[in-house]
Amino acid sequence: MKSKLMSLLAALSLSTLAVPAIAEDAHPNMPFGAKALDIYRTVIEFKSTAEHGETPAMARYLADQFRDGGFADDDIFLFEIGNAAGLIVRYHGDGTSGKAPVSISAHMDVVEANPADWVRDPFKLTEEDGYFFARGAADDKLGVVATTVAFLRLKAEGWVPNRDLIIAFSGDEETGMLTTRALVQDHLALTNSEFVLNADSGGATLPDGGGRPVSFAMQAAEKTYATWQLTITNPGGHSSRPRNDNAIYELADALIKIREFKFPVRANELTRRYFKFTGERTPGPKGEAMQAFAADPTDADAVQVLRADPGIVGTTGTTCVATMLAGGHAENALPQSATATVNCRIFPGEGVAATEATLRDVVGNDAVEFNMISNPTETDPSPLREDVLAALQKAVDNKFPGLEIVPYMSSGGTDGMHFRAAGIPSYGVNGGYSKAGDTFAHGLNERILQQSFYDNLAHWYVLLKAIAGDS
Ligand SMILES: [Zn+2]
Structure with missing residues (x-):
């Protein structure tokens, strides 16, 4: 693994010599930017916690978005377990790559938030000082919205991937992970894929004083x-x-x-x-x-x-x-x-x-x-793949040309482990750019830079086109 990793990293360094032109804008007026904000605001208002149990309602809302976006009923599958839900959406490719599908995972549920403890209502999207505040603003409604909107935008543009893309959203990642297990066990026929791109991890830390991050972190293993x-x-x-x-x-x-x-x-x-x-x-x-x-x-x-x-x-x-x-x-x-x-x-x-x-x-x-009281899943690191790294590099270059990708092991548990345990390698590749002091996931006053919300939309748009297309 060492020599392969080294050569991959060397190849990545070389690729920084040929920096591609900025391809996709990231701002409120970008294509589907307003739509994305509307979906973000709506899903934040669903109290998709274990206690409040609004994850199935949120899943139905998202399913409607896909239906309205031109995805066929037969390609949208929603299932419920207890008060959680999972959502699977297939974006049919033309098969010209001859490759197996790629899944995209994110989780619709959020950690419980007690409004009395928060300065702002955790279940309302608040825009303040260049940030979006809300429970799930980062973890992981950011990823849910970016991947959903990438599907909607690509579909609206008439793009046809060269392999199937599959959205596989879980609904109790923060608690029992029963829906995640179901995604790769009960519903493996719908989610089986060559690998999964996880929108619940990955990203880069922005220096407080501005400028470029040190590197882009891609989750390839987890504790x-x-x-x-x-x-x-x-x-x-x-x-x-x-x-x-x-x-x-x-x-x-x-x-x-x-x-x-x-x-x-x-x-x-x-x-x-x-x-x-x-x-x-x-x-x-x-x-x-x-x-x-x-x-x-x-x-x-x-x-x-x-x-x-x-x-x-x-x-x-x-x-x-x-x-x-x-x-x-x-x-x-x-x-x-x-x-x-x-x-x-x-x-x-x-x-x-x-x-x-x-x-x-x-x-x-x-x-x-x-x-x-948990049901632990032990997994080995996912092998590093040149196709994933190359596609991710394009998405990263869109924001920070030449920024190097570093695979890492995450200390938190994500849905990725259940895909890994099912034999499907998982890579945390969300375009989450945040300042070191802004990491409030699971805690009070969770927030994300407004610019990062739009950056992540562009990130997934470029990434999916690269993973299942020519560019
Ligand atoms: Zn998460």
């Missing part, structure tokens, strides 16, 4: 997502008669041990290559640490610098963190139970069972019950 509930039970009693055994205290002790524990440093060919490339282009101690780590992942000083950065720590090994807490039943009673949720992102190859064993060791208290 394994696994969540445990840790529970302590206790007979409880009257709070006027406290004892040393106390479910809340014991659980707190366990969590503090997990906080203090650092999983061993891990590296693979992809992450070392990523750190070398990015380090050479990152100024200061961080860039030096990246290069030192790439050369020698046991370099303790480099590890310390990299692990101090929340955006980087996940690339250096497995991480686990407490995310939820519940306990007790009355203010004047000793707690009968206390439960914490611990979410882990496991480095490829480390293993879910081994991670649980490590956590049990770290906690060192047999009274703590471990219950796996």
Whole structure:
């Protein structure tokens, strides 16, 4: 894999010598720009969370958009699982390439948002200071809208791809991922493809002071997502008669041990290559640490610098963190139970069972019950493909001519893992350009630069034409 990767990167560097002309504009008045904003505003207003359950309604709305855009009923397939939904839309090619279809994935659901915590209504699109604010503004209604609109625009222009393109939207990526599994298991006949382009990851970080990003990141691997509930039970009693055994205290002790524990440093060919490339282009101690780590992942000083950065720590090994807490039943009673949720992102190859064993060791208290509450899918990195890299380069060149693409491993779990597990390589290639300080996905006041919204429309338009056409 090393030599192939190196030659691909060398080829990419060469391609920067011949920079193509800017092809596609990206602004509110671009073709389908107004339509895109209308769809974006509408899908943001669907509370497509696990709790509110409006994902099926959003899927029906999108299906209508495709129908109105000229896609046949037979090529639009919507399915529901619980209060989530999946949507599959086939864009028929003329088959002249002789190649298998390409799928495009994104997720319609969003993480829950409590309006009381937000400055602005999370389920209304707010335009302010050059940004779009809303839950899902970035993750991942940005990707849903850009890919949907690319289909609509290309169809309206009469473009016929040389291979089938398939939209495969999931509807519970942020929670159970049942619809994602269904896309590649129950509905594989509709989604089977040579590879999948994922609109839920990929992109570049814009320097705060303006100018060009260091590189464009393409997700080609991801860590394994696994969540445990840790529970302590206790007979409880009257709070006027406290004892040393106390479910809340014991659980707190366990969590503090997990906080203090650092999983061993891990590296693979992809992450070392990523750190070398990015380090050479990152100024200061961080860039030096990246290069030192790439050369020698046991370099303790480099590890310390990299692990101090929340955006980087996940690339250096497995991480686990407490995310939820519940306990007790009355203010004047000793707690009968206390439960914490611990979410882990496991480095490829480390293993879910081994991670649980490590956590049990770290906690060192047999009274703590471990219950796996996620359904982990472990996958290997996707092979780097010249056709994907070349097509993506065209889309990237449209915004930043010659900007180099760096494959990376993502620390978050995406739909890509289920495609990978089904034998379909997945590449995170969304044209998400954002400033380092703007990453509020899953958190409060999620936002995206307005310009980036339009850039991503142009990005997918160019990318799909390149992947299934001559240009
Ligand atoms: Zn997402």
